[in-house]
Amino acid sequence: MYCSITFKGRKDPQDPKMVKLEMIFYKTGYTRIPRVVSITGAYKCWNNETQSFESASSEYLKKNQLLLELKEKYMSVAERWEKDGRNFSVLQWADCFKPKEEEKAKQESKVLTVLQLINARIEYFENHEKFKNGKLVKSVGTAGMYKQLRTSLSTFTQKQYNKDLSRFYFTDITQKFLLEYIVYLERRGIENGNRAGLRQLLRIFRALVNYAKDELHMYGANPIIFEAAAEKMAWGQFESKAVNPNIIRRMEFMDRSLFSEQEQLCLDLFLFSFYSGGMANVDVVNLTWDMINEKEGMIVYERTKFPKLAKPLLIDRPVFSGVISVVIVLMGVIAMKALPVEQYPDIAPPTINVWATYPGANAETVQKAVIVPLEEAINGVEDMTYMTSTASNTGDASINIYFKQGANADMAAVNVQNRVNGVLSQLPAEATKTGVTTEKQQNAELLTFALYSPDNRFDQTFLNNYVKINVEPRLKRIGGVGKAQLFGSNYSMRLWLRPDKMAQYGLIPDDISSVLAKQNIEAATGSFGANHPTANEYTMKYRGRLSTAEEFGELVVKSLPGGNVLRLKDVADVELGDEFYNYSTEVNGHPAAMMLINQKAGSNASSTINEIHEVLDEIERDLPEGAEFVVLTDTNKFLYASINSVIRTLIEAILLVIVVVYVFLQDIKSTLIPTVSIFVSIIGTFAVMSLIGFSINLLTLFALVLAIGTVVDDAIVVVEAVQAKFDEGYQSPVLAADDAMKGVSSAILTSTIIFMAVFIPVAMMGGTSGAFYAQFGITMAVAVGISAINAFTLSPALCALFLKPYIDEHGNTKNNFAARFRKAFNAVFDRLSRRYVRGVLYIIHRRWLLWGTIAASFGLLVLLVNITKTGLIPQEDTGTVMVSMNTKPGSSMAQTNKVMARINSRLDSIPEIEYSGAVGGFSFSGSGPSQAMYFMTLKDWDQRKDEGQSVDDVIGKIYAATADVPDATMFAMSPPMIAGYGMGNGFELYLQDKTGGDVTAFKKEADRFVEALSRRPEIGEVYSSFAADYPQYWVDIDAAKCEQSGISPADVLSTLSGYYTGSYVSDFNRFSKLYHVTMQAPAEYRINTESLNRMYVRTSDGSMAPLGQFVRLTKTNGPSDLTRFNLFNAIAINGSPASGYSSGQVIKAIGETAREVLPATCSYEFGGLSREESKTTNNAALIFILCMVLIYLILCALYESVFIPFAVLLSVPCGLMGSFLFAWLFGLENNIYMQTGLIMIIGLLAKTAILLTEYAGKRRTEGMTLAQAAYSAAKVRLRPILMTVLSMVFGLVPLMMAHGVGANGSRSLATGVIGGMIVGTLALLFLVPSLFIVFQWLQERTMRKRDKTEPQEWRWSMNEDFE
Secondary structure (H helix, E strand, C coil): CEEEEEEEEECCCCCCCCCCEEEEEHHHHHEEEEEEEEEEEEEHHCCCCCCEEEEHHHHHHHHHHHHHHHHHHHHHHHHHHHHHCCCCCCHHCCCCCCCCCHHHHHHCCCCCEEEHHHHHHHHHHHHCEEEEEEEECCHHHHHHHHHHHHHHHHHHHHHHCCCCCCEEEHHCCCCHHHHHHHHHHHHHHHHHHCCCCHHHHHHHHHHHHHHHCCCCCCCCCCCCHHHHHHHCCCCCCCCCCCEEEEHHHHHHCCCHHCCCHHHHHHHHHHHHHHCCCCCHHHHCCCCCCEECCCCCCEHHHHHHHCCCCCCCCCCHHHHHHHHHHHHHHHHHHHHHHCEEEEECCCCCEEEEEEEEEEECCCCHHHHHHHHHHHHHHCCCCCEEEEEEEEEEECCEEEEEECCCCCCCCCCCHHHHHHHHHCCCHCCCHHHHHHCCEEECCCCCCEEEEECCCCCCCCCCHHHHHHHHHHHHHHHHHHCCEEEEEEEECCEEEEEECCCHHHHCCCCHHHHHHHHHHHHHCCCCCCCCCCCCCCCCECCCCCCCCCCCHHHHHHEEECCCCCCCCCEHHHHHHEEEEECCCEEEEECCEEEEEEEEEEEEECCCCHHHHHHHHHHHHHHHHCCCCEEEEEEEEEHHHHHHHHHHHHHHHHHHHHHHHHHHHHHHHHHHHHHHHHHHHHHHHHHHHHHHHHHHHEEEHHHHHHHHHHHHHHHHHHHHHHHHHHHHHHCCCCCHHHHHHHHHHHHHHHHHHHHHHHHHCHHHHHHHHHHHHHHHHHHHHHHHHHHHHHHHHHHHHHHHHHHHHHCCECCCCCCCCCCHHHHHHHHHHHHHHHHHHHHHHHHHHHHHCCHHHHHHHHHHHHHHHHHHHHHEEEECCCCCCCEEEEEEECCCCCCCCHHHHHHHHHHHHHCCCCCEEEEEEEEEEEECCCCHHHHHHEEECCHHHHHHCCCCCHHHHHHHHHHHHCCCCCCEEEECCCCCCCCCCCCCEEEEEEEEEEECCCCHHHHHHHHHHHHHHHHHEEEHHHECCCCEEEEEEEEEEEEHHHHHCCCCCHHHHHHHHHHHCCCCEEEEEEEEEEEEEEECCCCCHHCCCCHHHHHHEEECEEEEEHHCEEEEHHHECCEEEEEEEEEEEEEEEEEEEEECCCHHHHHHHHEEEEEEHCCEEECCCCCCCCHHHHHHHHHHHHHCCCCHHHHHHHHHHHCCCCHHHHHHHHHHHHHHHHHHHHHCCCCCCCCCHHHHHHHHHHHHHHHHHHHHHHHHHHHHHCCCCCHHHHHHHHHHHHHHHHHHHHHHHHHHHHHHCCCCCCHHHHHHHHHHHHHHHHHHHCCCCCCCCCCCCHHHHHHHHHCCCHHHHCCCCCCCCCCCCCC
C-alpha cells in the first residue's frame, strides 16, 4: 500500500479550548490533502502522537472508535482500488464519499438554458468595470446588447416554435435554428428600416455560444454553425484614401495674413486633428507641451486607456529577460558536465558477429560444414543489409552481419541468435562442443595496451593469463567498456600423447577421452548423520575435477597384469600450457599480451579511458618485476588533441567575430550585446543536445564553431536597427528599441525559421551520411533557435537599458576615440555604400547582366561539381598506423616470427614510431600462421611538425624500410576515421564469384582485376591477401582395408584427429576459473607425412595398425582463408588512394575498371566506408533539392506569393558555386564536411536575402515604386548584411587556416563555407534587388484583379528620384 491516513488536531480558532481535527490523506507521489472532521472534543485530551483522545470516559472512547471506523472506511476503499489496479489521485480518494446531492448539483450547474446564460452574462457585464477614456466604467453597453438579444430571441421562439426561451437548451441551437432566426431578423429589419441591427445581434449571439463552449464546456454549444452566417456578420468594407503630404505641407506654410482669425483657428484645428488622429480622445485632452518633441517631430505620451506604455516583447522587463538567458546558460553548463565525449558519435550500422571453431578442420571444411548452414539460416534476418564470412585453416569460422542504420542492435543480436539456435543440430559435434557465440560488435575502439616483458623474463603464456586473470575482470567492470579482446589464448592442461607409448599399451586417443570423462568429474556425495537425532553430521566432499598437471598424470588409464595400473603420465606428457598456439604477440620484439578495448554505445569515451588508465596504474604497482604496461593506441590522444584544437578555434572565432562587430558598431556596449548572444546560444545548445541524446564530438563542436557567425546574426540585426533609430534622431533608447523591433521582428523570425528548416530534411535522411548531417545540422539549428529567442528577449532589453544615442538632445556629438573612429568608419562606409548603390542600379537597368550572371553561376556550379574531387570523410593523422603482413604460403608460426623479427629491426630505424606491437597469426584478412599484424603508435604531433613526418609519410617509410624483406607482403594504413567500418581507412571491396566455380580460376580473375587496378593513377596501393597455393594434402581413407581390419573410416579419422588436431576433451578449475583440457600428439611426432606410420589405430582383434596403412595422402594446393559475401564466394581486395586523389575518384576508377576487366560471372560489392560513400552521392543531391523546395514552400506561405520566393532562391546557387570554386582552388574534396557546410550556406544565404526582400516589400506597401523599394532596401540593409557575413567569414578563418590534428576536416568545412558566403553574398547584394523587382512585378501583375491596380512598369530612367 502506498496510501495512509493521519489525524492531526489543533486549537479551534472559534473555541481555543476545543480541538479542530483534520484527516490528512497521503499517497506516494501526491500532495497531502486535508479534510476537516466533524468529531471534536477538549483540546487538552487530544494527543497528536497517538492520534486519539486520551480519556477514560465513555464519550471519548466512542469518539476514538468513530475515528478508527472512519479511517478504516477510507482505507478499505483505497485497498479495493489498489487491488483493482485503478490509478487514482488523493483528491479522488478524499472525496470518494461526497454526498450524491452535491455531485448532482455540480453536474446540473453545467447545464443551463439559453435564457439562464443570457441573464448570467447581463448580470456580469452590469457589474464589470473596465478602463475607458482613463476612467473605470461599467460595461453597460455590452449588457444592453445582451438584453436586446434576450428580447429578440424570446419573441422569435414564441412566434416560430410557440415555446418560451426558458425551454431552449444549447442542443436546440442548430444551424436550422440559426438560419430561421436570420430570416426572422431580416424581415424585421426591412419592416423597421434597420438592417444594421442584424449584424450586431448575430455577433453577440455568437459570443454567447463561444462562451458556453470554451469557458463552460457546455454540452451542445456549437459555434461552427455561425460559419454559414459569416457574410451577415462581417463589417462593411471601407476604402481609405491617403491625404497627399504635399497638400498638408502647403497648408502648414500658408500665408495666414490672408485669413481671418476664425479661419486660422479652423486651419489649426484641422492640422492638429490630422496629426493626432491616431490618439484616443482622452489622450488628446490630456496633452501637455512637454509631450511634444519638436526636434524629433513626435508626440511622446503614455496612453491613458492602458496605463503602461505598450512595448512589445520584454523591453520593459530586462531582469526577466536576463533570467531567461541565465536559466538557459545554467542548463547548458549542467548538461556540459553530463554529456558523453567522443571522437564521433556511434553512427556505424549495428553489426552482429557469429563465431565458431572446428578444431583441426581446413578452410574448405569449415566453410561447408559450419559457415554455409549458418549463413543460410541467418540470411534475411530483419533489417539486415549484407553479411560477410571468413573460414580459415585454423578451424575458425566468423560471420559478420550488418544491419540498417538505426536498427536496434540488441534486437538484431536476439534475432540472429534465434536463427543460429535453429541450425545448431546441423553443425559438427566438434564445433558445437566449443560453442557458437553470437554477440554485438562494439564499434568504437578506445584503447589498445600490452603487458610485456622488456627483459624477456616472462613468456607469452604467463603474460596472457596474467592479463586474463588479474586485469581483464577489472576492466570489464568499468561502465563504459563494451568489450575487452585479448590477442591470445587461455591456459589449458595439455595432454601430449606419445603415439609409441600409446601403441605399446594398445591405446588410442578415444581411450584417453573416455578416461577423462569417467574420472575428471564433479559429483554430489551427500553427508553422514543427516536427520539422525543423536549423530553428528559430516558432509562428504569429492575432490572433483583435477587442477594440476601432477594430478592429471596420476589418472588411471587401464589395469595391467600383475595388479599394476597404467597411469596417464606413462603414455603422455602433461603440462599447463596454452589452449591454442595460433597467436604470437610482442612489443618492440619482446613477448607481450595485447588487449583491445571497445567502447559501450552511449558511454563517455573520455572518462572511460581515464578510468582504464587509473585501473592499469593501480594494477601496475603490483606487477611482478620484469613486466610492465605499455599503451599502444589511445583514442583520448587524438580526441583531446582534436577537441582542444576545435576549442582553440572556437575561442579565436569568438574574438574575431567580436572585433568585426565592434568595427561596424564602434561601441563597446553595442558590441557586448551580440557577444552575450554568442555565449547564451552556444552554451544553451548543450542543454538541448543532452535532451536529444547527442554527445560532445567533433561534428557537434564544428557545428558550434560555424554557429558563432550565425547566432550573432540576430543580435547584430537588433543592435544595428536600434543604432539606425538613433541616427534618425531618437533620443529615448526604449522608443528606439521598441520601433526597431517592430521593423525587424518579422525578418528575424522568418529568417530563423528558414535557416532551421533547411536541416529538417537532413535529419530525416538515413544511413551514415544522414547521421552526420543530423548531428551537425540539428546542433546548429538549435543554436540559431536559441539566438532568435535571445533576439526577442535579452537583446532588445539590453539595447533599451545600455545603448545611448551618439548625438544628444542639443545636436552635439561626443568627442572621444569611439566618436572619432565612428566618424572615420562611417565616412569610408558611406563611400562604399554609394558605390554599392551605383552597382545595384547598374544591374537593375541591365536585365541581360542579371540573367547572364545567374545562368553563368548555374553553369559553373554544374562544371565545378563534376570536376571537384569527392570523398566521404577526410582522413586525419590519428597518430596510429596499422600494418597487415603475409609471409609465403605454408609458413609456420615459427617461420613467420623470424620474418617479424627482421621487420621489427627495420621499424626501429623509423624515428617517428614510438611503440610497435605485433600479433602473429592474425591480420586484416583473416587468421593463420603465415599472417601477422602490427599496431604502431607514432610520437606526439608536437614532435612531428616537420615536413615528412605525417602519418602518410611514415607509411611511405614503412614500405621503403621493408621492401627488401624476403617472403613478406606488407600493406600499411591508418585506422578508419569512423569505428565499425573495417580495419583501415582505404577502400574495401569484395569480388564475387556468382557461379561458385573453381577457386583457382576465381583467383586468376581476381589477380587480373588487381593488376588492372594497380595501373590506374587514382589508386596508390591495392592488395589482396587471398592465395590458393597453400600446400595441402587430400586425405583419403582406404575403406577396403578398414573393412578387412574390422574398423570403420570413422575410427581412423577419430584417431587421426585425436593426434593431430588438438581436441578439447575435458575441463579443470584453477585460479578461480574454468579451463579446457586439450589432447594432442607432441610437435615432434607430427612433422611430416611419415609420422602417420608412427601413429596407430586399434583393429577389431585388439592389435595396433599404423594409420599410414589406411590413409592415402595426395599433395595439392588450396586457400588458407575462404571469404563469402552475401552467400557467394568472394575475395577481399583492399587499397588506398594515390597521393592527390580522393576516395570518390577511386570508387569511380574501380567501377570503370570492373566494366572493362571482369567477366559476366564475376561482380563486386563495396564494404565498410566505401559502401557508404558509394551510396551517398545521390543522397547529397536529393538533400539539396529538398532543402531548396522546403525553403520555397515556407517563403510561399510567409509571403503569400509563389513568385517572391524566387528572388531569394535564385541567389543561392551562386553561393554553392562559390563553395565548389574555393574547394577546387584549394585542392579539397567534396566530402560530408563540405556538404554540411553547403546545407548551412543554403540557409544562411536565404536568411540574408530575406533581410532585403522583407524590407523592400514593406517599402513597396508604403507606396514606393518598385525601383525605390529595391534601392532603399539595398542601401539600408547593406550594413547588417556585411556585418553578419563578415562575422561568419572571420569566425571561420581559424578553421580554414587549421593545421595539425583534425586539420583536414576543418579546412574542408571552413573553406567551402567561406567561399560560398563571399561569392554568395556578393551575388545576393547585387542580384536580389533586381530579382525582387522582377518577381514583385510578376506578383502584382498576377494579382491585379485583387489589388484593382495595374503593375508598375519596371523600365525606368536613370533620372528617377530614388531618394
